Amino acid sequence: MAMDEVRVAMVNQAFVPPGMEIGQTGAHLPALGLLMLASAIEECDASMKGKIAYFDEEQLGLDSCRFEVVKFLSGAKTGIVMLTTYTMTHHRQIEFFEEMKRHDILTIAGGPHVTIHPETSNADYVVRGEGVSAMRAIFPWKGSMPEVAPGMIKLTKNPSESETKLIRVQRKLDPSIWPEPSFAYHLLPTDICHRASHKRNLANLRPMSILLSKGCPSACHFCTSGSQNGRWGVAPIKRFENDLRHLLDHHEVEAIEFHDDDLLAHPDIHELLAVVGNTNIPWTCYARVNALVGPRGPAMAEAIAKAGCVRVFLGLEAMDNERLAFLGKQASVEDNFTAVSNLHEAGVEVAGAWIIGLPDDCTDALNVELERFLSLPLYSLDINILNLNPGASLTKKVVNGKIPLPGGINISKAAELLPNPSLFGKEEPFGQPTISMNLTKNELNDYAKAARRRTLLAGIGTARD
Ligand code: B12
Numbered sequence: 274m275a276m277d278e279v280r281v282a283m284v285n286q287a288f289v290p291p292g293m294e295i296g297q298t299g300a301h302l303p304a305l306g307l308l309m310l311a312s313a314i315e316e317c318d319a320s321m322k323g324k325i326a327y328f329d330e331e332q333l334g335l336d337s338c339r340f341e342v343v344k345f346l347s348g349a350k351t352g353i354v355m356l357t358t359y360t361m362t363h364h365r366q367i368e369f370f371e372e373m374k375r376h377d378i379l380t381i382a383g384g385p386h387v388t389i390h391p392e393t394s395n396a397d398y399v400v401r402g403e404g405v406s407a408m409r410a411i412f413p414w415k416g417s418m419p420e421v422a423p424g425m426i427k428l429t430k431n432p433s434e435s436e437t438k439l440i441r442v443q444r445k446l447d448p449s450i451w452p453e454p455s456f457a458y459h460l461l462p463t464d465i466c467h468r469a470s471h472k473r474n475l476a477n478l479r480p481m482s483i484l485l486s487k488g489c490p491s492a493c494h495f496c497t498s499g500s501q502n503g504r505w506g507v508a509p510i511k512r513f514e515n516d517l518r519h520l521l522d523h524h525e526v527e528a529i530e531f532h533d534d535d536l537l538a539h540p541d542i543h544e545l546l547a548v549v550g551n552t553n554i555p556w557t558c559y560a561r562v563n564a565l566v567g568p569r570g571p572a573m574a575e576a577i578a579k580a581g582c583v584r585v586f587l588g589l590e591a592m593d594n595e596r597l598a599f600l601g602k603q604a605s606v607e608d609n610f611t612a613v614s615n616l617h618e619a620g621v622e623v624a625g626a627w628i629i630g631l632p633d634d635c636t637d638a639l640n641v642e643l644e645r646f647l648s649l650p651l652y653s654l655d656i657n658i659l660n661l662n663p664g665a666s667l668t669k670k671v672v673n674g675k676i677p678l679p680g681g682i683n684i685s686k687a688a689e690l691l692p693n694p695s696l697f698g699k700e701e702p703f704g705q706p707t708i709s710m711n712l713t714k715n716e717l718n719d720y721a722k723a724a725r726r727r728t729l730l731a732g733i734g735t736a737r738d
């Protein structure tokens with residue numbers, strides 16, 4: 274049988290936090306980023322249809338996934354494998370690529386981790402920022418990779434940080450120029466069984482995700498959304514309607530998860546609610562409190578409930594105004610109370626999150642804050658110890674010395690803050706130092722454990738992701 278010129282394998286690696294095995298915890302959701310790239314390739318080169326396949330590591334299992342990818346790509350002169358990289362699991366992406374390289378497969382990495390730290394990748398090519406523009410430069414396939422593509426770096430053996438940073442992060446792709454459909458849902462295996470973790474679980478209904486914006490209207494200091502995505506941009510409702518139809522045409526959808534950073538900030542939110550409401554499918558979304566306070570807050574909560582919203586992942590993060598300001602939240606304690614109360618009144622559940630491990634944190638003050646959280650009618654409360662995400666403004670302040678590290682630890686470059694368990698321990702934040710001056714990492718972890726127990730006793734769930 275004749276060989277194809279090129280084939281592409283998109284691999285959705287399983288969510289495996291350090292110390293855990295596939296399937297032990299966390300959610301199992303479709304890889305929207307890779308599905309968008311697949312759609313972009315099919316759109317700019319129709320002959321690629323049938324030559325792109327989506328492999329799901331959790332569905333197939335570790336070894337079978339690798340085997341199936343190699344088998345599929347062996348039917349082409351050039352086999353390309355694409356992965357999305359995350360900081361906490363980057364070691365798994367490195368391992369996967371090592372294996373692929375043994376089979377002469379071309380490796381391309383993108384996503385949050387390599388966007389900020391391309392020098393840490395072992396891929397042949399890395400794309401910084403959105404990957405659609407790069408796909409449009411690589412395809413139609415001309416027999417080899419192009420010399421240049423937006424955000425793309427060809428990695429040499431030991432790339433220096435400064436060398437890789439010469440290529441700028443692509444952040445301009447507005448949702449109005451995403452490929453159509455935005456996500457190649459038709460490439461997802463039909464028998465795939467996605468899974469929601471406790472905080473995402475809607476009566477064991479199988480979740481499917483969708484998204485209609487890039488980035489966030491806010492720029493919280495601990496978050497990487499701005500450095501990844503640049504300016505906030507939203508897709509027109511027509512595109513959302515088409516994407517939703519495409520999804521429903523290809524899958525039985527029991528529950529929808531919106532992956533937008535702040536769905537409720539969409540300027541045409543009420544049109545959007547009409548579209549999703551018509552499906553009669555229950556859904557969840559991420560939101561900031563901002564659209565849920567003020568004179569319109571109660572009506573917004575009621576409108577989303579009426580449209581089928583069951584639960585909101587609400588970025589509360591703290592119940593103390595100084596701590597909220599340190600985290601860069603554009604909200605007050607009062608706003609948090611009001612937003613939760615409006616949602617609760619409307620019958621929408623709230624999955625909240627609390628970040629501990631700020632510089633001045635001490636047990637007594639945290640206890641006061643915990644009681645405030647527990648007085649809220651929450652469905653669940655995640656208690657996270659602040660980690661220093663690559664590209665976040667707090668991380669940059671630690672690197673340039675504006676936020677000191679306890680114990681006189683000196684950091685001279687961002688890469689020194691990447692997870693290194695032998696240096697900074699396995700406890701949360703995994704492989705990273707804490708910036709807390711009064712509480713050690715061990716003390717913070719002990720506090721978090723006790724606070725999670727206290728939360729469960731108060732009848733509030735506390736599973737993470
Ligand atoms: C849903 C979600 C999850 C899901 C599943 C992820 C999945 N399979 O989709 C779950 C619950 C498992 C999860 C877990 C975690 N997540 Co999460 N998650 C998200 C969330 C909310 C949406 C992801 C999404 O659908 N994005 C939409 C798609 C279209 O965007 P995208 O994936 O970034 O893809 C674009 C580009 O990045 C690029 N691209 C992506 N992949 C590739 C590959 C190639 C080859 C190329 C060329 C380009 C490219 O092109 C795409 C199109 O432009 C994001 C926030 C966000 N809004 O993006 C956080 C986010 C990705 N998560 C984050 C984090 C921190 C985590 C956890 C570590 C949390 C924790 N403490 O446990 C874990 C670990 C993840 C892992 N896989 O191991 C961070 C990542 C930061 C980082 N540097 O790693 C984000 C960015 C949130 C944030 N702002 O801090 N997460």
Ligand code: SF4
Pocket residue numbers: 489490491492493496497498499534535561588
């Ligand atoms: S509201 Fe959420 S997604 Fe937006 S910047 Fe803050 S933490 Fe990040």
